[in-house]
Amino acid sequence: MEKHPKGKGVSRREFLKGLSGGAVGAAAVSTGLLNPGRADAYPRELVGSASEQSLVNLKVNGRRYRLEVDHRQTLAEVLRDQLGLTGTKIGCNRGECGACTVIINGRNHYSCSQLAIWLEGKDILTIEGLAQGGKLDPLQKAFIEHDGPQCGFCTSGQIMAGKALLLRNSSPTEAQVKRALSGNLCRCGNYNREVAAVLAAAKAR
Amino acid sequence: MARQFSVVGKRTTRIDAYERVTGQAKYTRDVQLPGMLYARVLRSPHPHARILSIDTSKAENLPGVRSVIHHKNAKVRWSSGSRTAKRFIFNNPVRYVGEPLAVVAATDPHIAEDALGLIEIKYEKLPYVLDAKEALKPGAPKVHPEGNVIPGRSRFAAPYEEEWGDLEQGFREADRTFEDTYITKHVNNAQLEPRVSVAKWEGGKLTVWASTQGISNCRRDIARELKLPMSKVRVICKYMGAGFGNKNQCQDLDLMAAVLAKVSGRPVTLEFTREDDFIGMHGRWASEQHYKVGVKKDGMITALEENSVTNMGAYRKSTGNLSGTGSYEVPNFEKVVTPVHTNTVVAANYRAPAGPQSVFGIASMLDQIAHELGINPLEMFLKNRIQLYDDEMPFSSNELEQCILQGAKKINWNERWHKPGATPGPKKHGIGMALGDFDFSLGLGSATIRVNRDGTAHVMVGVTDIGTGAKTTMAIIAAEALGLPLNQVQLTSGDTDVTPYSVGESGSRTTSYTGTAVIAAAEQVRKQIFQTAASQLKVKPEDLDLKDGLVFVKTDPSQNLPLKKALRRTRGFIGQATTNPRERMWDVAGKSFAAHFAEVEVDVLTGFTKVIRYVAAHDSGTIINRLSAESQVKGGVIQGIGMALTEELLIDRMTAIPLTPNYRDAKVPTHMEAPEVEVIFMDSFDPYGPFGAKVLGEFTIVPAVGAVANAIFNATGKRIKEIPITPDKILGSLLL
Numbered sequence: 016m017e018k019h020p021k022g023k024g025v026s027r028r029e030f031l032k033g034l035s036g037g038a039v040g041a042a043a044v045s046t047g048l049l050n051p052g053r054a055d056a057y058p059r060e061l062v063g064s065a066s067e068q069s070l071v072n073l074k075v076n077g078r079r080y081r082l083e084v085d086h087r088q089t090l091a092e093v094l095r096d097q098l099g100l101t102g103t104k105i106g107c108n109r110g111e112c113g114a115c116t117v118i119i120n121g122r123n124h125y126s127c128s129q130l131a132i133w134l135e136g137k138d139i140l141t142i143e144g145l146a147q148g149g150k151l152d153p154l155q156k157a158f159i160e161h162d163g164p165q166c167g168f169c170t171s172g173q174i175m176a177g178k179a180l181l182l183r184n185s186s187p188t189e190a191q192v193k194r195a196l197s198g199n200l201c202r203c204g205n206y207n208r209e210v211a212a213v214l215a216a217a218k219a220r
Numbered sequence: 221m222a223r224q225f226s227v228v229g230k231r232t233t234r235i236d237a238y239e240r241v242t243g244q245a246k247y248t249r250d251v252q253l254p255g256m257l258y259a260r261v262l263r264s265p266h267p268h269a270r271i272l273s274i275d276t277s278k279a280e281n282l283p284g285v286r287s288v289i290h291h292k293n294a295k296v297r298w299s300s301g302s303r304t305a306k307r308f309i310f311n312n313p314v315r316y317v318g319e320p321l322a323v324v325a326a327t328d329p330h331i332a333e334d335a336l337g338l339i340e341i342k343y344e345k346l347p348y349v350l351d352a353k354e355a356l357k358p359g360a361p362k363v364h365p366e367g368n369v370i371p372g373r374s375r376f377a378a379p380y381e382e383e384w385g386d387l388e389q390g391f392r393e394a395d396r397t398f399e400d401t402y403i404t405k406h407v408n409n410a411q412l413e414p415r416v417s418v419a420k421w422e423g424g425k426l427t428v429w430a431s432t433q434g435i436s437n438c439r440r441d442i443a444r445e446l447k448l449p450m451s452k453v454r455v456i457c458k459y460m461g462a463g464f465g466n467k468n469q470c471q472d473l474d475l476m477a478a479v480l481a482k483v484s485g486r487p488v489t490l491e492f493t494r495e496d497d498f499i500g501m502h503g504r505w506a507s508e509q510h511y512k513v514g515v516k517k518d519g520m521i522t523a524l525e526e527n528s529v530t531n532m533g534a535y536r537k538s539t540g541n542l543s544g545t546g547s548y549e550v551p552n553f554e555k556v557v558t559p560v561h562t563n564t565v566v567a568a569n570y571r572a573p574a575g576p577q578s579v580f581g582i583a584s585m586l587d588q589i590a591h592e593l594g595i596n597p598l599e600m601f602l603k604n605r606i607q608l609y610d611d612e613m614p615f616s617s618n619e620l621e622q623c624i625l626q627g628a629k630k631i632n633w634n635e636r637w638h639k640p641g642a643t644p645g646p647k648k649h650g651i652g653m654a655l656g657d658f659d660f661s662l663g664l665g666s667a668t669i670r671v672n673r674d675g676t677a678h679v680m681v682g683v684t685d686i687g688t689g690a691k692t693t694m695a696i697i698a699a700e701a702l703g704l705p706l707n708q709v710q711l712t713s714g715d716t717d718v719t720p721y722s723v724g725e726s727g728s729r730t731t732s733y734t735g736t737a738v739i740a741a742a743e744q745v746r747k748q749i750f751q752t753a754a755s756q757l758k759v760k761p762e763d764l765d766l767k768d769g770l771v772f773v774k775t776d777p778s779q780n781l782p783l784k785k786a787l788r789r790t791r792g793f794i795g796q797a798t799t800n801p802r803e804r805m806w807d808v809a810g811k812s813f814a815a816h817f818a819e820v821e822v823d824v825l826t827g828f829t830k831v832i833r834y835v836a837a838h839d840s841g842t843i844i845n846r847l848s849a850e851s852q853v854k855g856g857v858i859q860g861i862g863m864a865l866t867e868e869l870l871i872d873r874m875t876a877i878p879l880t881p882n883y884r885d886a887k888v889p890t891h892m893e894a895p896e897v898e899v900i901f902m903d904s905f906d907p908y909g910p911f912g913a914k915v916l917g918e919f920t921i922v923p924a925v926g927a928v929a930n931a932i933f934n935a936t937g938k939r940i941k942e943i944p945i946t947p948d949k950i951l952g953s954l955l956l
Binding site for chain 1 (some may be wrong): 233234243249250252328362410412414459462464493520604688761847848850855856859882888890896
């Protein structure tokens with residue numbers, strides 16, 4: 016990625032575009048602090064006016080929604096702020112921690128790194144949609160039995176990453192579980208428990 | 221040793237696990253209020269600068285921006301942010317890169333972020349110092365007018381000094397004397413939930429949803445700083461996404477959110493970004509530890525002298541002490557630890573704040589001495605383990621010897637240990653160990669228990685469960701003390717308008733402080749129950765007992781009444797207790813102990829270390845809940861492994877800017893680095909703790925760094941004296 020002259024003015028939208036193109040620039044990532052507070056670093060047209068809105072159709076936990084979203088809103092923000100689905104957590108808001116993991120069309124994704132307007136027609140599953148008719152998913156039960164949550168802030172993401180794995184591989188090995196969850200940080204360090212829970216849920220099927 | 225319990229000591233799933241696995245648990249940022257504004261913080265790009273002017277007019281003109289606060293219009297003291305020099309929520313001059321300059325509240329978080337770039341500030345750059353040793357030199361730039369070493373009171377003394385015995389005599393008695401220096405770096409707590417606060421005013425009453433480790437101390441601090449009666453401040457924290465020490469007391473953002481809510485007339489949520497959280501708060505203090513140790517030929521310590529410097533950054537939020545020598549029996553001892561100010565990120569409490577970095581130093585030192593004397597490290601640690609506190613006072617309980625022996629047996633030390641560097645490469649095997657301890661005390665706690673006429677109970681405690689399982693622990697203690705099944709106990713916690721005082725969830729004190737009060741409150745309720753039941757069973761109240769929800773005559777359990785029946789003519793009972801049994805421990809010292817054992821594979825071609833096996837043996841007295849206690853140990857160990865191998869907040873020497881303020885660059889452990897951690901608890905019972913329990917959660921990280929470092933030495937035969945022990949250091953050591 017070429018050097019960005021705007022300092023902090025790298026908008027989320029442009030930044031995510033960069034990400035989706037596969038060009039992750041460490042320079043752009045770390046500019047946040049290098050150059051804050053310099054008003055002349057922010058071209059007027061980039062601030063305050065970026066709130067263009069569009070309609071987007073999403074299927075979330077089996078329900079269809081037609082939503083007006085700000086172009087710079089991420090899926091995580093739309094889920095939490097517009098739909099009230101606050102089970103999806105935002106831990107870093109920069110695609111590193113995995114607390115915001117949801118399942119989009121069967122695969123696990125960081126919802127902080129998906130703009131809502133990219134997701135027209137997509138089928139999204141969040142932690143709130145996992146229990147069916149008041150019955151917990153076997154993976155949720157296993158997380159309870161194996162003490163999966165300590166503080167619980169990463170738990171939704173761990174469970175959704177685990178669920179996505181089990182959807183594509185119903186009897187994973189321990190190494191496969193670790194790899195599948197490796198994008199989900201748990202600072203409480205409860206990794207043993209989370210892996211044990213996914214393996215137990217696979218067995219319980 | 222262990223007693224028979226009905227509810228205590230089992231493997232109990234958390235009472236709030238359902239909420240946590242379904243996304244129903246409401247954390248602070250999940251609180252959504254009508255009309256709520258979103259706030260963002262502008263931070264200093266300079267390590268030391270005077271603010272000459274601040275112009276917020278452009279930011280205020282941005283549509284959607286409602287309020288901007290800074291040092292000119294919001295002069296609020298933040299006492300818990302600094303125990304020595306005066307600190308405000310906004311300071312001028314600013315003293316580190318990342319110090320808050322202004323906060324903007326807007327109708328949308330993106331607008332607030334945009335507005336930060338429109339604030340114009342003129343600075344006068346001031347000289348700065350980043351290194352603690354440099355800061356001690358005469359003529360070094362002064363972080364505060366008082367200087368770079370500011371003595372506070374008692375725990376906040378500087379330098380911090382401790383001594384006993386006769387050091388010189390101890391060194392004279394020694395056969396050999398060893399001296400060395402160990403270095404540790406600033407690492408971040410990096411809890412998953414960013415720091416966040418939601419504030420709302422209704423009339424003169426302020427409600428703050430805080431992500432705090434202690435609602436009681438948070439309320440006390442907010443009331444003091446904003447000059448409000450405590451009755452006009454309500455702090456709520458129902459679910460909390462961890463903190464590991466950096467969310468205790470009131471934080472600057474709690475005060476900022478409250479001020480913004482006041483001036484804007486709207487509820488305000490102020491959330492730190494991840495970068496804010498890394499640099500705007502604090503991590504563990506870096507240290508340079510110098511040791512001189514005198515030993516007999518057989519390895520017995522005769523004297524230990526420590527002279528260390530800790531880097532506290534710009535403000536002193538915590539002690540800056542180092543505690544690793546506390547696990548050893550030292551007849552002649554002198555320690556001087558000097559906490560120093562620099563123009564860097566603040567350092568303060570991170571899980572056993574003075575522990576693991578200190579254990580890295582002293583456990584490496586002793587491991588090295590064992591090597592040079594030709595003694596097996598197991599023997600070295602075993603013979604020098606602490607037996608008397610400060611070399612004179614007995615412990616309330618001490619199973620450290622058993623921790624060492626059982627841990628060594630479990631990891632098969634005698635067969636797995638070999639001469640350092642002895643196994644063939646390229647993946648060299650190593651095994652290492654270290655000891656750790658943590659103070660156990662009794663203190664002020666409060667609890668209210670209501671027993672309803674249907675035999676169910678409500679327990680009200682001011683705890684906030686930061687991930688330790690404290691809610692479940694309190695419910696288990698209540699169920700055991702009342703004599704009820706756990707599922708008959710409902711727990712209410714985390715709301716200062718409803719729940720009584722509890723110590724902040726720090727220092728692993730909740731179980732012993734508030735747990736003791738829960739037992740006392742339960743006793744009061746039981747008395748009332750027995751009064752009522754006695755007349756029904758036609759016996760004296762003192763003849764009765766209550767277990768599993770059944771009131772019965774002690775001498776003849778066949779004479780009994782279900783609790784529900786016993787209470788049917790009542791309107792239920794309330795028991796309340798405030799306990800402070802501190803003085804009960806006047807003639808004994810309290811500590812929990814642990815011995816940790818790590819096995820590693822060090823790849824001498826890549827320098828990469830993998831922890832392949834880990835055994836943690838703990839004496840924490842009675843384990844109230846074995847399931848969550850094991851999780852605590854496992855988690856502390858994983859954090860310790862990160863600290864030993866990868867984590868460091870790097871600061872650019874030319875600009876003073878932190879280079880690694882995010883998860884990827886801070887290199888916190890992932891699933892891929894986590895070995896299975898095998899946990900053993902000693903069968904112990906402390907006569908002073910509630911149901912025999914001592915302390916656990918916090919100190920599980922303490923021995924981990926030292927154990928891994930010693931295992932690396934055993935693998936390579938090269939001592940690395942600075943953490944994190946990254947591949948470059950390992951490869952470099954192998955070249956020597």
